[in-house]
Amino acid sequence: MTTPLDLDSDLRPDLDAAAHDETPPWWRQAAVYQIYPRSFADADADGIGDLPGITSRIGYLASLGIDAVWLSPFYPSALADGGYDVADYRDVDPRLGTLADFDAMLAALHERGIKVVVDIVPNHTSDQHAWFQEALAAGRGSAARERYIFREGTGPGGAEPPTDWLSTFGGPAWERVDDGQWYLHNFAREQPDLNWDHPEVREDFVTTLRFWADRGVDGFRIDVAHMLSKDLTEPLPSRAELDLLPRDGSHPLLDRDDVHEIYAQWREVFNSYDPPRTAVAEAWVDPSRIHLYARPESLGQAFNFDLLEAAFHGPEFRRIVTDNLARTHGSSSSSTWVLSNHDVVRHATRYGLRGAEDPGLAPTKRAAQWLLDGGSRDEVDAERGHRRATAATLFVLGLPGSAYLYQGEELGLPEVSEIAPAQRQDPTYFRTQGAEIGRDGCRVPLPWRPDAPAFGFGDDGSHLPQPEWFGEFAVQRQEGDPASTLSLYRRALHLRRRLQGPEQLEWIETGRDDVLHFVRPGGWHVVTNFGEADYRLPDALAAGAGGIVLASADASGPVVPAEATVWIATH
Structure with missing residues (x-):
């Protein structure tokens, strides 16, 4: 486990100089924690996580130091796709609770200063709708x-x-x-695509947005935001013809320019509230077009998945950060940084696979192949994966913009690969006849206590099997341990709030392409060593007023260890 270096609980007064007077919208540099409700906490002992379970853990969420939670779908669903097959957009799945439970959860989160973002799935409904x-x-x-x-x-x-x-x-x-x-149906057959040229479809989703905004929801995450608009004029092209068409806003099925007519209407809805509701697009589009979704007149923010797909490689990280900050300046938005979510192999495992530092290999594809080959834990250097994961996390939390964290990463959870075919739930596994393993391994319910039934998730098992080794990562085991991953995340998130300043950074050359160093306004330095050799800090930096205030690994004196990140305050 990593050891965060000591810092006075009340932070040195001179660090407050990093704060700036103007208060930007909360979402611009928020730390947002994604909750997959069915796998977070189960209050009624039916093996499925629920809204009262989330409410019971709000103290834990507040202790993390997050600014908001993003709830994956909790609506009525036949679970053909983990809740993304929605049967009713304005209700709660009875297995997860009631609207009264939602209101109670929302009020309790707001009482602790935590905003709430809910998932909207507009491309398709459930076939049970x-x-x-x-x-x-x-x-x-x-x-x-x-x-x-x-x-x-x-x-x-x-x-x-x-x-x-x-x-x-x-x-x-x-x-x-x-x-x-x-x-x-662009996804499972139980998810028929909607016709967004139909006025009733557009009107109904405006009603849905207002339904949740009126209840007090602070924002929306828009699922596959780039797929709503379609041109299905006959004759329809073949698959081969589709593959040859440019992705420039004119494609019949993907990222069409006219999809922004929909979001302009939504933006009018969002802006009718005080404060305006926020939204973030899940849009898998050409990087040159992502800013269209992040414009103030559109959704306002869009996910940047580049780091999620990047190797643990310094030059690649630097290029991605530079490119994405430039794009956000052009959209008046802020960037978003993601290392794990409910759709990919957890980054503690991705970084532990052989070749994780090779920019020529797509890490998500390498991880998918590992799963197909049996997902043996013997093929993962768990210690190295964890070391790299915490280094990458501190790097990301130091960046300007908002950071999206996925439940369980604060525990250092690796991917669960040992799930039998009969226990799998992801439609990808079944529709490809096992040619793709799917996403179940990152959706296994969280371990809260090492010796309790279902590791404290609930009293009667869990809807996906938890491996025996899960107890090693339980919250209760990490609570109070200053060397735990949980303690590191808590320290980083609370410290980040105090150090956060204007959305700017300056790169400082280190003489090594595997060591990245940037400084934020107010003298907050972030140094990440992606290499295998220690890096000695410049004498002037090492002797700065604040010194090292946080590190992802044991750091002594002026040295940043291999595969580690340090935060340094100089004012």
């Missing part, structure tokens, strides 16, 4: 089917799908219904 059930019953040519994307098939009797397009989760992107028509 009342609209889709109405469309099935109404038949061909009905008004109900116009809310979705239905087409006649091809070939004799229309028995073949309208196109050869593939779903993101594997298999055909079209599903045939009893009367012979086909509907489009």
